[in-house]
Amino acid sequence: MSEVKQATDEVLLSGADYLRNILRAPVYEVAQVTPLQNMSRLSARIANQIQLKREDRQPVHSFxxxxxxxxxxxxxxxxxxxxxxxxxxxxxxxxxxxxxxxxxxxxxxxxxxxxxxxxxxxxxxxxxxxxxxxxxxxxxxxxxxxxxxxxxxxxIPPFDHPSVIAGQGTIGIELVQQNGHLDCVFVPVGGGGLAAGVAVLLKQLLPEIKVVGVEAEDSACLKAALDAGQPVTLDQVGMFADGVAVKRIGSETFRLCQQYLDDVVTVSSDEICSAVKDIFEDTRAIAEPSGALSLAGLKKYVELHQLKDQQLAAILSGANLNFHGLRYVSERCELGEKREGLLAVTIPERPGAFLDFCHLIGGRAVTEFNYRYNDDSLANVFVGVRLMQGQEELDGIIQDLRKGGYPVVDLSDDEMAKVHVRYMIGGRPSKPLKERLYSFEFPEYPGALIRFLKTLGSHWNISLFNYRNHGADYGRVLCGFELEDKDLLSFTSHLRELGYHWQDETENPAYKFFLAQ
The missing domain is CATH 3.40.50.1100 (Rossmann fold)
Structure with a gap:
């Protein structure tokens, strides 16, 4: 294999070396100078001047x-x-x-x-x-x-090479030229090439500009490396923001990020979905999840640090989105913005109970209501409520319901409830079962589901199964198995053989409310 030598095999490059290499990079023979676009709606909403670096405008729709x-x-x-x-x-x-x-x-x-x-x-x-x-x-x-x-x-590596880092760093030159008065720049982090290049450039030219790296919570390899003091390999990474789904930060990119980044913030998938919506509403552009990552981090950072009247920029790093993935984004963006709450509420099984419940909600819009008759005394309902004032409003609703005698559990952050249970209400077994529940993620390619069933379904009876295509390149399955305690060791061994990411959901409150016996 022919390789261009890595920085780790040579004398490490200084910040001045990188500045020189970035300034000499011939990227404009093929790349475009992309606009730094104002986001007027979002700026007014969060009381800061927000600008978006439109790398989705490149010929390949990515930096x-x-x-x-x-x-x-x-x-x-x-x-x-x-x-x-x-x-x-x-x-x-x-x-x-x-x-x-x-x-x-x-x-x-x-x-x-x-x-x-x-x-x-x-x-x-x-x-x-x-x-x-x-x-x-x-x-x-x-x-x-x-x-x-x-x-x-x-x-040609995707991020961990000095020449790749220098090429990505040319975005920093454009940011300085387009707005030399920025207070902070937010950069998405996957393998770290973009963050390293932008940070080393800005800190050479205008060190007063803060540079903040943004990672997805379920693939935060930079944060893990910073905590350990060196690159480490994550056991699993989430695939929603597939463009940053990297298990291990690069060696050279870590060195530069550790030296030049001012801070790192992580965001959830729901917060990313909310940022996708913000970008669309301000620009009519549709970002891929990793492309909206830095804006999600910007919004979270503003809230955490109570920033006001700052000039902030985020990099829209890409827009190569599978169209059907928008189904998932549209379902989750309201949750990411805290504009919707999901509740499990126990109400009496009698005529007029739902009306009484709605009176306690106080005229707020009910976005979802899932219910199926269970017995003659109580019913568990899955409820979505539109929110105008975020978590504080939701906390007030929960308090009012409890005062009214309605037991309630907040499921707004329960991933299993949001992905599976909301589509399965009323699926209780009709006979006693020794059941355990597991969630799985597996790649969406022909034969993946067959492999799943051959490895597990031929050994143990499947008592529950839910799968819904969200337009992503990975599938999410919720599966119940009839398992005796003596079978758990053998069952776990088969899970490891399967090789898919899995999690035991047997104690999940949404399962106990709506699906368990």
């Missing part, structure tokens, strides 16, 4: 083009003649394919079989040769490295 082209432009003629290879689930692949087309270099991109067609087709449209292999990025990367060794390709 990744900058780093890929900068590294490829520095290859030797023999390396260009041999060709390049990369592993990517989307944005890096498209940046590499277009760079290869521009430079006349053969490019092979290994993509997981779970990659949405829109991203595979985009890579092919730029002339890239796509190889579909594996069910996740790590498997795709391993195969790409194997092919590189076999054919002498140069491996």
């Amino acid at each position: 990744k083009l900058r780093g890929a082209y900068n590294m490829m432009s520095q290859l030797t003629e023999p390396q260009k003649a041999a060709g390049v290879i990369a592993a990517s689930a989307g944005n890096h692949a498209q940046g590499l394919a277009l760079s290869s087309q521009q430079l006349g270099v053969k490019a092979t991109i290994v993509m997981p079989r779970t990659t949405p067609d829109i991203k595979v087709d985009a890579v092919r449209s730029f002339g890239g040769h796509v190889v579909l292999h594996g069910s996740n990025f790590d498997e795709a990367k391993g195969y790409a490295e194997q092919l590189a060794d076999q054919h002498g390709y140069t491996f």
Whole structure:
């Protein structure tokens, strides 16, 4: 495998070295200077001037083009003649394919079989040769490295290389030119290439500008590395914001982020969905989840630190969204903005009980009401309530209900309730069961569900099953099994053999309210 040497194999580059390399990066041979757009609606709502760096306006709808082209432009003629290879689930692949087309270099991109067609087709449209292999990025990367060794390709990493970092850092130059009075810039973090490049550039030129990295809560590899003092590998990463679903921060990107970032904030999937909606309402652009990540972090940081009258910028890093994924975003954005609350409420089983309950809600809009007759005395209902004043209002509703004699549990942060239970109300078993409940995430590719059922369903009776396609490249399943205590050790062993992310949900309150016997 032909490689451009890593910074970790040489003398480490200084901030001044990176500044020089960023200023010399020839990215504008293929990339665009993207606008820094005002977000007037959001600015008025949170009392700060918010601007959005529109990297979705690049030819490949992502910033990744900058780093890929900068590294490829520095290859030797023999390396260009041999060709390049990369592993990517989307944005890096498209940046590499277009760079290869521009430079006349053969490019092979290994993509997981779970990659949405829109991203595979985009890579092919730029002339890239796509190889579909594996069910996740790590498997795709391993195969790409194997092919590189076999054919002498140069491996182009997605983030952890000085040339890639310098290419991404050109965004920092544009930010300074477009608004030299920024107080803080929020940058999404996956492998850390964008955050490292922007932070090292800004701190060389205008060190008074704060740079804050933003991570998804379920793939916060930078935060884990900062806590440990060195890069560590996460056991699992969530796939909703797939563009930042990285288990381990890069070595060089970590060094730079640790030195130059001022702070790091993590956000939930619901908060990301809310930011997608904010971007659409202000710009009519539709960001992919990882593209809206930094704006979600900006909003959370403003709330945590009570910022007022500041000039803040977030980077919209990409817009390669599978359209059907908007179904999930639209369902969850109100929860992320604390504009909807989900409650499990026990009401008496009698005529007029629902009307009395609505009176206690106080005229607020009920967004969802799920109920099925259970017995002659009490009923458990799943209720969604529209909120105007966030968590404080929801706390007041809960207090009023309890004063009115209605037992209530807040399910607004219960992932299983939001993904599965709200679609399954009334599914109690008609006979006694020794049941345990598990949630699973598995890749959306042909045969994944069959593998799941062959590994588990042929050994233990499945007593409950819920799956709903959210348009993502991974599936979420809720599954109940009839299990005796003596079977748990063997069952857990089969779960490990399966290799999918799983969680025991047997004690989940939503399950006990609506599905358990």
